[in-house]
Amino acid sequence: MSQEALIRTRELAKRYKLVAGLFASSSRWVWALNGVDFELRRGETYGLVGESGSGKTTLARCLVQLAPHSSGSIEYLPGDGGQPEGWEVSRRSPELLRRFRSEVKYIFQDPSSALDPRMSVFRVLSIGFRYSPKYSGPSALKARAVELMQAVGLRESDLERRPSEFSGGQRQRISLARALFSNPSALICDEVVSALDVSIQGQILNLLVELKRAYRLTILFIAHDLTVVSYMADRIGVLYGGSLMEEAAASEITHRPLHPYTQLLYRAIPRLGGGPPERGVAAGTPFNPTRPRWAAPSSAAARWSRRSAGARSRRCGRSHPGTA
Ligand SMILES: Nc1ncnc2c1ncn2[C@@H]1O[C@H](COP(=O)(O)OP(=O)(O)OP(=O)(O)O)[C@@H](O)[C@H]1O
Numbered sequence: 001m002s003q004e005a006l007i008r009t010r011e012l013a014k015r016y017k018l019v020a021g022l023f024a025s026s027s028r029w030v031w032a033l034n035g036v037d038f039e040l041r042r043g044e045t046y047g048l049v050g051e052s053g054s055g056k057t058t059l060a061r062c063l064v065q066l067a068p069h070s071s072g073s074i075e076y077l078p079g080d081g082g083q084p085e086g087w088e089v090s091r092r093s094p095e096l097l098r099r100f101r102s103e104v105k106y107i108f109q110d111p112s113s114a115l116d117p118r119m120s121v122f123r124v125l126s127i128g129f130r131y132s133p134k135y136s137g138p139s140a141l142k143a144r145a146v147e148l149m150q151a152v153g154l155r156e157s158d159l160e161r162r163p164s165e166f167s168g169g170q171r172q173r174i175s176l177a178r179a180l181f182s183n184p185s186a187l188i189c190d191e192v193v194s195a196l197d198v199s200i201q202g203q204i205l206n207l208l209v210e211l212k213r214a215y216r217l218t219i220l221f222i223a224h225d226l227t228v229v230s231y232m233a234d235r236i237g238v239l240y241g242g243s244l245m246e247e248a249a250a251s252e253i254t255h256r257p258l259h260p261y262t263q264l265l266y267r268a269i270p271r272l273g274g275g276p277p278e279r280g281v282a283a284g285t286p287f288n289p290t291r292p293r294w295a296a297p298s299s300a301a302a303r304w305s306r307r308s309a310g311a312r313s314r315r316c317g318r319s320h321p322g323t324a
């Protein structure tokens with residue numbers, strides 16, 4: 001696996017403005033990302049974990065510019081020998097942004113809302129590609145659709161059906177085929193199996209592993225489930241309150257998590273016959289990104305120690321003990 005970065009962020013921050021309601025004196029801010037330095041390396045699967053509200057989706061949406069970031073930078077390094085070597089995605093020309101969006105694809109958690117129910121599967125797969133500079137006529141379009149349907153385990157005849165006629169797992173296969181249509185270099189998979197039945201989850205995860213190999217993909221894999229992330233990822237990053245707390249090779253973080261928050265996450269995984277997960281994980285007050293004492297500017301360690309102090313558990317005095 002190459003160690004070159006494909007996407008790199010520096011001090012990435014995102015805050016959302018909450019509009020003041022009738023009884024609020026002023027607007028408030030949600031500090032969703034607080035200075036994230038992150039690198040997605042070419043050819044790897046990077047697993048991003050963290051509790052609900054920790055900023056995983058916000059990070060993914062900022063990366064593909066579905067949400068503009070508030071400060072910091074996001075650099076795309078396509079590695080094709082072209083100039084410039086790395087691009088700041090927020091300052092791109094419309095042409096470069098189109099290219100970036102065809103090369104880095106975002107796949108949503110809920111395939112039902114992501115696929116237009118009025119279109120045939122063929123149209124769903126190909127509509128974005130018809131206006132691409134790579135478009136080379138209807139027969140090539142059909143051949144690509146057939147190839148991808150087979151790659152994701154569906155049939156050619158399914159191209160004529162509508163997404164609403166498929167099961168959740170099959171719809172996620174259609175989402176994957178659609179994402180692969182433009183021959184991307186990276187997929188950002190945001191909780192892509194969370195809405196699926198456990199038995200179907202395994203099938204989709206194995207399919208992702210196969211597709212990664214066949215299409216030489218780089219994957220950012222976002223999930224709540226640490227077991228799933230540990231199975232899929234080469235490296236894992238742990239997000240808490242919009243900051244990366246720990247980052248290391250998956251085998252290292254799985255067997256020897258260094259940060260107390262990562263340790264809590266691992267101890268909270270339910271195990272067959274192992275009794276209930278540890279109570280410590282539920283202790284303390286989860287971060288509240290709109291309250292000033294949680295809000296930026298603040299280091300990841302300070303953010304965590306506020307919670308762990310509340311939980312009367314071990315404090316973390318160091319900033320990023322596990323960052324490689
Ligand atoms: N459009 C928005 N406007 C205001 N606040 C938002 C918006 N989108 C997200 N947030 C807030 O930003 C924070 C991070 O949200 P985000 O969706 O990134 O979390 P997450 O880690 O993906 O959570 P989950 O695991 O539940 O999907 C949360 O506090 C959330 O309420």
Ligand SMILES: [Mg+2]
Nearest residue numbers: 056057058191
């Ligand atoms: Mg999310």
